[in-house]
Amino acid sequence: MKKSFQSPYFKWGLTAFIVIVACICFFFSIFKMQGLFLAIQNFIGILKPFIYGAVVAYFMLPVYNLLVRKLHPLFKRVFKSPKRASSWTKMISSIASVFLLLALISALLSMVLPQLATSIFSLSNSLPEYMNEVPAWLENLLKDSPGIRDNFMKLYVQFSDWMLDWMKDDMLPKLIGVMGGGLLGTLTMLKNVVVGIIIAIYMLCSKDLFAAQTKKLAYSIFSTEHANLFIKNMRFIHHVFGGFITGKLLDSLIIGMITFVAMNLLNMPYIVLISVVIGVTNFIPFFGPFIGAIPCSLLVLMIDPIQCIYFILFILILQQFDGNILGPKILGDSTGLSSFWVMFAILVAGGLFGFVGMVIGVPLFAVLYSLISSLAHRSLQDKDLPTQTVRYFHVDYIDPETHRPVPFPTEKPSEETGVSLKRKPRRSRRSDEEKKK
Structure with a gap:
């Protein structure tokens, strides 16, 4: 006798229920969009400790x-029980990994924050003086070109008025608002960080358990073939995200250190502030160097225009070194995306999710691109069609009987694509008439 949940009536009822629930969710997502976004925002706020913990655990996974590899033989000699040795190894390794990250962040902040605060206060105190010195410098530089000088002076007056209005009407009210409600926000953030650290330790300790439970659930829901494909895709996602994020962190750290050393040698102002900005914005692919270099160039311009030119030249050389030597050495071809798709991923993800989207947009789009490519590859194999992209160059259509590419009539043979472009020679009407005679 069949069980009740295997009967067709149960399946029809379950299908109808799912359709009704989907329709209700679709209705609320269309007509109650603001409430839906508010609910999602509140839900994400509740999950913030788990998000922080997952991010910390993922970053510290290599450590x-x-x-674990280094400590497990030691604990096996200490404890007779393999289970106790494994549990102690995982616990000590997870706690040491998280506290190592906290120690590195504390050391970095203790070195950077005092100099950063000094640079910001120095800039805020000397900014009015620099704003007054720029017109005199422009007049002295463009004294032989009065027309160009007047145009530059008009632009500078407009820019200075806009900056003063922005500081008075936009920046200061926001700072006052942040300071007014900053205590509660700071306490909430500290609570999320502390709870997130505890969750990160638990996640690292239970990493193998979570992986085994995920595999068990996948094999219970899907067929063996689809479950194997799901696990393979998860490993690929981990490879892309882990390789990209870890490589970018190392690359940005090296770029920030090179900037710090070079600016010390060139005796430039705001060394720590500019080095931090260049290092942080370098984490954003493609647009990061420009995002960081433009405001830093303006800061140096206010101190010394000649040094600003040197700084721009240094940034151009540094980015060429990073893009052609350092970046490929560290990252390799971890994403497999062309420059066009990198730009597309950054713009779309940045527009949707802001700074976080610009950071994770490239590896996320690389995963989607690989998934779509694999689906297209499998579909072409099922249809007995060529899977290489190069085979579709200069192709007019696919022969439905032979499944072979047919080239354009006017194309010449191509050695690069491997597609035969030979056509039968066209006989003239005159030769046909001669044969008939």
Whole structure:
């Protein structure tokens, strides 16, 4: 006798229920969009400790794996029970990994924040003086070109008025609002960070358990073939995200250190502030160097225009070194995307999710691109069609009987594509008439 949940009536009822629920959700998503976004925002706020913990655990996963490999033989000699040795290894490795990250962040902040605060206060105190010195410098530089000088002076007056209005009407009210409600926000953030650190330790300790449970659930829901494909895709996602984020962190750290050393040698102002900005914005692919270099160039311009030119030249050389030597050495071809798709991913993800979207947009789009490519590859294989992209150059259509590409009539043979472009020679009407005679 069949069980009740295997009967066709149960399946029809379940399908109808799912359709009704989907329709209700679709209705609320269309007509109650603001309430839906508010509910999603509140839900994300509740999950923030888990998000922080997952991010910390994922970043420290290489360190955790290294510590487990080094400590497990030691604990096996200490404890007779393999289970106790494994549990102690995981616990010590997870705690050490998280506290190593906290120690590195504390050391970095203790070195950077005092100099950063000094640079910001120095800039705020000397900004009016620099704003007054720029017109005199422009007049002295363009004294032989009065027309160009007057145009530059008009632009500078407009820019200075806009900056003063922005500081008075926009920046200061926001700072006052942040300071007014900053205590509660700071306490909430500290609570989320502390709870997130505890969750990160638990996640690292239970990493193998979570992986086994995920595999078990996948094989219970899907067929064996689809479950294997799902696990393979998850490993690919981990490879892309882990390789990209870890490589970008190392690359940005090296670029920030090179900027710090070079600016010290060139005796430029705001060394720590500019080095931090260049290093942080370098984490954003493609647009990061420009995002960081433009405001830093304006800061140096206010101090010394000649040094600003040197700084721009240094940034151009640094970005060429990073883009052609350092970046490929560290990252390799971790995403497999062309420059066009990198730009597309950054613009779309940045427009949707802001700074976080600009950071994760490239690896996320690389995963989607690979998924679509694999689906297209499998579909072409099922249809017995060529899977290489190069085979579709200069192709007019696919022969439905032979499944072979047919080239354009006017194309010449191409050695690069491997597609035969030979056509039968066209006989003239005159030769046909001669044969008939």
